[in-house]
Amino acid sequence: xxxxxxxxxxxxxxxxxxxxxxxxxxxxxxxxxxxxxxxxxxxxxxxxxxxxxxxxxxxxxxxxxxxxxxxxxxxxxxxxxxxxxxxxxxxxxxxxxxxxxxxxxxxxxxxxxxxxxxxxxxxxxxxxxxxxxxxxxxxxxxxxxxxxxxxxxxxxxxxxxxxxxxxxxxxxxxxxxxxxxxxxxxxxxxxxxxxxxxxxxxxxxxxxxxxxxxxxxxxxxxxxxxxxxxxxxxxxxxxxxxxxxxxxxxxxxxxxxxxxxxxxxxxxxxxxxxxxxxxxxxxxxxxxxxxxxxxxxxxxxxxxxxxxxxxxxxxxx
Amino acid sequence: xxxxxxxxxxxxxxxxxxxxxxxxxxxxxxxxxxxxxxxxxxxxxxxxxxxxxxxxxxxxxxxxxxxxxxxxxxxxxxxxxxxxxxxxxxxxxxxxxxxxxxxxxxxxxxxxxxxxxxxxxxxxxxxxxxxxxxxxxxxxxxxxxxxxxxxxxxxxxxxxxxxxxxxxxxxxxxxxxxxxxxxxxxxxxxxxxxxxxxxxxxxxxxxxxxxxxxxxxxxxxxxxxxxxxxxxxxxxxxxxxxxxxxxxxxxxxxxxxxxxxxxxxxxxxxxxxxxxxxx
Ligand SMILES: Cc1ncc(C[n+]2csc(CCOP(=O)(O)OP(=O)(O)O)c2C)c(N)n1
Ligand SMILES: [Mg+2]
Numbered sequence: 001x002x003x004x005x006x007x008x009x010x011x012x013x014x015x016x017x018x019x020x021x022x023x024x025x026x027x028x029x030x031x032x033x034x035x036x037x038x039x040x041x042x043x044x045x046x047x048x049x050x051x052x053x054x055x056x057x058x059x060x061x062x063x064x065x066x067x068x069x070x071x072x073x074x075x076x077x078x079x080x081x082x083x084x085x086x087x088x089x090x091x092x093x094x095x096x097x098x099x100x101x102x103x104x105x106x107x108x109x110x111x112x113x114x115x116x117x118x119x120x121x122x123x124x125x126x127x128x129x130x131x132x133x134x135x136x137x138x139x140x141x142x143x144x145x146x147x148x149x150x151x152x153x154x155x156x157x158x159x160x161x162x163x164x165x166x167x168x169x170x171x172x173x174x175x176x177x178x179x180x181x182x183x184x185x186x187x188x189x190x191x192x193x194x195x196x197x198x199x200x201x202x203x204x205x206x207x208x209x210x211x212x213x214x215x216x217x218x219x220x221x222x223x224x225x226x227x228x229x230x231x232x233x234x235x236x237x238x239x240x241x242x243x244x245x246x247x248x249x250x251x252x253x254x255x256x257x258x259x260x261x262x263x264x265x266x267x268x269x270x271x272x273x274x275x276x277x278x279x280x281x282x283x284x285x286x287x288x289x290x291x292x293x294x295x296x297x298x299x300x301x302x303x304x305x306x307x308x309x310x311x312x313x314x315x316x317x
Numbered sequence: 318x319x320x321x322x323x324x325x326x327x328x329x330x331x332x333x334x335x336x337x338x339x340x341x342x343x344x345x346x347x348x349x350x351x352x353x354x355x356x357x358x359x360x361x362x363x364x365x366x367x368x369x370x371x372x373x374x375x376x377x378x379x380x381x382x383x384x385x386x387x388x389x390x391x392x393x394x395x396x397x398x399x400x401x402x403x404x405x406x407x408x409x410x411x412x413x414x415x416x417x418x419x420x421x422x423x424x425x426x427x428x429x430x431x432x433x434x435x436x437x438x439x440x441x442x443x444x445x446x447x448x449x450x451x452x453x454x455x456x457x458x459x460x461x462x463x464x465x466x467x468x469x470x471x472x473x474x475x476x477x478x479x480x481x482x483x484x485x486x487x488x489x490x491x492x493x494x495x496x497x498x499x500x501x502x503x504x505x506x507x508x509x510x511x512x513x514x515x516x517x518x519x520x521x522x523x524x525x526x527x528x529x530x531x532x533x534x535x536x537x538x539x540x541x542x543x544x545x546x547x548x549x550x551x552x553x554x555x556x557x558x559x560x561x562x563x564x565x566x567x568x569x570x571x572x573x574x575x576x577x578x579x580x581x582x583x584x585x586x587x588x589x590x591x592x593x594x595x596x
Contacts, residue, residue, distance in 0.1 A: 036498065055505025117432070119416065119420070120417075121417070288413065
């Protein structure tokens with residue numbers, strides 16, 4: 001575990017865009033003065049004529065992308081999640097979502113692992129915002145391999161897609177020959193019978209580690225990786241929930257509106273088949289600090305997930 | 318303060334900036350240093366403020382619209398007595414009041430939280446409007462970046478300010494010519510900045526951001542201007558004062574390492590020595 005490869009998914013985004021550049025000549029990449037940070041800079045180097053820097057004007061960039069899409073381009077617009085989903089919300093909803101245009105939103109620096117920049121830049125609300133837009137596909141990859149696969153799948157899919165990437169390096173967990181990515185498909189990464197941990201993004205790796213610790217305590221945890229939060233793999237979640245009767249969701253996002261909410265909605269409509277605890281940012285703003293210190297403080301690391309699952313199991317609800 | 322005192326103070330402010338960013342190992346020195354003389358003039362000469370009474374009702378307001386240059390604001394405020402200069406080394410650390418971007422929830426004397434570019438002029442308009450509605454004497458100042466003015470909201474606010482004749486409002490553009498991805502005129506040119514603000518019914522003054530005669534004259538002129546908001550376009554040097562940072566895009570959001578920090582402080586010490594010799 002100690003020599004596990006680590007890479008930030010924003011790097012994966014940039015690298016995958018370069019691959020797409022060769023594959024599709026109508027892929028264009030738009031940025032808003034953050035090409036170095038969102039890692040689209042590597043695409044700009046390879047395909048300078050298809051990289052458009054819009055300056056610090058995210059809403060304008062979104063509209064430009066919509067226009068490009070109506071003329072047959074496949075625009076990938078890039079900024080920090082705070083701006084790509086937050087500032088842009090209404091432009092995305094009305095100029096991309098409503099006309100169902102083929103625009104892909106690459107949002108980097110999501111969640112609290114933004115770190116030192118602090119609360120103004122830590123977007124813990126983007127999944128909620130994007131999930132309510134009809135027809136929007138929302139993906140939150142767990143590692144380098146899944147991130148690249150998600151970008152390729154987004155390009156092949158026709159319609160609006162929101163992709164969420166992180167700033168901080170995170171462990172590669174999907175490096176196995178049988179790995180296969182499909183939009184809308186979750187995956188059981190570890191089987192268990194006492195509790196289901198449904199995790200997304202950086203919490204998937206931590207949930208796997210937490211499950212190992214729980215096993216030592218005699219708790220058998222099933223771990224499900226959900227990359228596509230919308231459309232959610234309801235069948236997979238329900239099957240596991242019915243089996244264990246206890247579900248913990250884990251995400252680097254507000255417990256309101258994200259994966260936790262999506263899972264609760266599914267379980268409730270199926271007749272409350274399991275009791276639930278949502279791990280995430282508990283309706284507060286973040287703060288400045290290193291990514292590692294924040295993940296620990298907000299209990300999203302393996303230790304935090306392990307402890308919270310145990311607390312939930314002890315309550316016995 | 319006379320110009321010499323202002324220059325000495327600004328040098329202390331610059332030391333605080335590089336020390337804060339160095340200890341945080343992150344943050345934005347370039348745009349903090351380019352605006353250091355403006356920060357110094359506002360906090361030590363222009364604004365009616367009282368560090369001992371940071372919430373006093375008739376105080377002048379300052380909105381740092383380009384919130385990433387918080388180290389400059391923090392250093393000016395610390396040197397002015399809002400909090401200890403020693404606190405600057407806690408910048409961006411877990412538990413510090415010195416958040417990566419300014420937050421009014423953490424530090425008394427910060428009039429507005431910021432960090433998302435393009436929003437500060439609107440907020441400053443709201444403050445200026447409240448002042449007009451209440452017949453209050455305070456003035457409102459806001460500092461924006463020359464990349465930041467690519468945001469459309471800046472121009473919505475400018476139209477409002479001109480329309481409402483907010484003559485208690487001063488918008489200062491830190492015209493250092495650089496943003497993150499390159500020179501502003503290569504990324505998406507905002508020029509001509511002065512003609513744009515003029516067209517939005519501002520009184521516009523072009524100055525050298527590092528010349529205290531010009532700075533002083535501009536703020537005086539703004540006070541004397543009636544029925545129009547003022548825009549001061551301050552032509553500056555990004556990274557000003559630190560030899561290896563000056564005019565370098567790469568120093569927008571990078572912290573100096575040990576050796577670079579030593580060089581930076583030596584550069585500023587040299588300026589101190591020169592200023593000490595001025596009669
Ligand atoms: C809405 C928004 N978009 C993007 C950013 C990221 N960002 C921080 S600083 C910066 C460049 C600012 O350039 P400029 O306004 O010229 O500032 P200065 O040169 O004075 O540092 C960008 C794009 C942000 N903070 N807010
Ligand atoms: Mg600039």
